[in-house]
Amino acid sequence: MEKAAILSLGERVVRRNALILAGAQALVGGAAPVVISIGGLAGAWLLLDDKSLAxxxxxxxxxxxALGALPAAALxxxxxxxLGFVSGALVTSTGGLVATLALFGGNFWLFALALLLIGVGGAFTQQYRFAATDGASRTYxxxxxxxxLAGGILAAVIGPQTVRLTDGLFLPVNFAGAFVGVIILGILGAGILTFLRIPDGPEETHPDDAIPARPLSEIVAQPRFLVALxxxxxxxxxxxxxxxxxxxAIVGCGLSQDVAVLGIQWHVLAMFGPSFFTGRLIARFGREVIVxxxxxxxxxxxxxFMAGLAVWNFWIGLALLGLGWNFGFIGATAMVAETYRPAEKNKTQGAHDFVLFSTVAFASFMSGRTFVAAGWEAMNVVIFPIVTLCLVALVVQSRFAPRTQPRA
Known part of the structure; x- marks a missing residue:
């Protein structure tokens, strides 16, 4: 009876933490849609010459x-x-402040540095999803x-609406109001995160895990980890x-900035909206099927996207892009969570996110250059070989590699 009560208390703490992290995701995570929807447009506004750097x-x-992933894990x-998550939220606020100053000063490079700071804060936000699994059963x-990630539904509204509601607030300085909003979002998120009750201090060894923590090289060499990554x-x-x-592309083909911002809103809603049931789909059909x-x-x-340049092409394409990210990313994250023991979590999660977001940074950098050099259609052609490679690896791993279960 006593054991059942302890387990019940543990389950309540896990669910409470997940809800708190979802609230923080809604606020601090709202900085990401702000950056995504106007970061490139603000870069183009600040630049006078080479728009490929926008x-x-x-x-x-x-x-x-990417750069913040390992320091965030270490902190x-x-x-x-x-305390780590509270610090990360305040870094996001600091980035919003520097971005505001950069826009008022017309300094493109300081603006890029400011968004890098917001990204460092985002490295902590990205680990909310891992923190939610602390103390949770494998099925949960x-x-x-x-x-x-369902907290991102509110972030999908809060971020773009921050951009829209502050549009023109500090004219003739464009976009500055949105980054003042980022300052506020980070501070509010830090306040919510103070209610977390995840045990502080060094990592503990799981009671059922008598085997010492493995070297990182051994963990990442697992076929299941590599395919999930x-x-x-x-x-x-x-x-x-x-x-x-x-x-x-939206603005370049003659549509308005408002269409672009709303398109990103639909995209981010599709990214996070299905999170209410993605976990149940994974439990029913398996991680690989959902990925x-x-x-x-x-x-x-x-x-x-390749079928035309109408508003519906952009909005439906962005919604499908977000939905595909939701299934693929949550499924892959759940696969990664199967490959490490509790005592190995921080170093594995940090290394995983460092590789992941280094690649994402390169992808976003190449986005502007590819758009200027080859156009919107060429950008979408790139999707198909990458999807094919991932599908082949997933099928091969599922059929021929044993599933790693380090927590037995």
């Missing part, structure tokens, strides 16, 4: 996530999840991840590459 600030954002290992982990990188990289260029479905949806988005 998406460089967005690249700075993604690079910041949380030293001081705990709660996908649902916990889904609950946290490939699918996560492929899903996120394709999404970032196409999404970053989409606002430039494969996500990859096929990415390919479908490419087909819609």
């Amino acid at each position: 998406t460089l600030p967005v690249t700075g954002f993604n690079l910041g996530i 949380m290992r030293a001081v705990g999840r709660r 982990q996908p649902r916990a991840i889904g609950i946290v 490939l699918c996560g990188v492929g899903t996120y990289g394709v999404m970032s590459f196409v999404m970053t260029g989409a606002p430039l 494969a479905t996500g990859l096929l949806l990415l390919a479908a988005s490419g087909g819609i």
Whole structure:
């Protein structure tokens, strides 16, 4: 009876933490749609000459996530999840402040640095999904991840609406109001994160895990980890590459900035909206099936984009792109979570996100250059070979490689 009560208490704590992290995702995570929807446009506004560098600030954002992944993991290992996440939210606010100053000063390179800082704060936000699995059973982990990412539904509204409601607030300085909004979002998120009750301090060894923590090289050499990483990188990289260029393509073909911002809103809603049931779908059909479905949806988005340049092409294509990311990324994250033990979590998660967001940063950087050099249609052609490679790897791993279960 006493054991059942302890387990019940543990389950309540896990679910409470997931809800708190979802709230923080809604607020601090709202900075990402702001950066995505206007980062490239603000870069083009600041630049006088080479417009191919317009998406460089967005690249700075993604690079910041990559560079911040390992330090974020190290900080949380030293001081705990709660203080680490609060620090990350305040870094996001600082980035918003620097971005505002850069726009008032007309300084493109300072603006790129500011978005890099917002990205460093985003590295902490990206680990919310892993923190939700702390103390959760293997069957509940996908649902916990889904609950946290469901907070992105509000972020999908909060971010773009921050851009729209502050449009023209500081004219003739464009876009500055949105980054003042980022300052506020980070501070509010930090306040919510103070209610987390994840145990602070060094990593503990799981009671059922008597085997010492393995070297990182051994963990990442597992076929299941490598395939999960490939699918996560492929899903996120394709999404970032196409999404970053989409606002430039929308405005470039004569549609309004408002169409671009609303398109990104539909995209981010599709990214996070299905998170309410993605975990249940994974539990029913399996991680690999959901990842494969996500990859096929990415390919479908490419087909819609290539079919024309009407508003519906952009909006439906962006929605499918977001939905494909949701299935592919949550499924791949759940696969990764199966490959490490509790005592190995921070170093594995940090290394995973470093590789993931380094690739995403490169994808966003190439987005602007590819758009200027080859056009919107060529950008979408890139989707298909990447999706094919990931699908082949997924099928091979599922059929021929044993599933790693390090927590037995």
